[in-house]
Amino acid sequence: MNNNNTQQKWNTKYALKIAKKENIIMTENHWEIIYLIRKIYFKYNINPTNRILLKIIKKEIGNNKSNNLYLLSLFPHGIIKQANKIAGLPTSTICL
Known part of the structure; x- marks a missing residue:
């Protein structure tokens, strides 16, 4: 599946499935970061670097x-x- 299909089909069920494969149990704190990253991506059409992400989180x-x-x-x-x-x-x- 290419990235465009993944982005179009993304939902919380999909995210939980991927998180499980990554051995991550999603909490409210995880979702907060996930939704922020998606917001940045769709607003600016970029994936933020770690440094930029930290500034936006702050x-x-x-x-x-x-x-x-x-x-x-x-x-x-x-x-x-x-x-x-x-x-x-x-x-x-x-x-x-």
């Missing part, structure tokens, strides 16, 4: 969640890689 969610340790506790095998996969988005990033 602005939109709060300073206490805008650090790598917090994000790695949610997505231990790569913040951008795992979160994008669960969010149904391409895993490549853009450098700005």
Whole structure:
């Protein structure tokens, strides 16, 4: 399945299936990041780098969640890689 089909068919059931394959039990904190990444992607048509994501989290969610340790506790095998996969988005990033 290519990325366009994945994006079109994405829903929470799909995300839970992918998360299970990644050994992640989705919590409210996970969903908060997943929905934020999807918002960024569809608003700006980019996948944010880790640095950009942290800045946006700080602005939109709060300073206490805008650090790598917090994000790695949610997505231990790569913040951008795992979160994008669960969010149904391409895993490549853009450098700005």
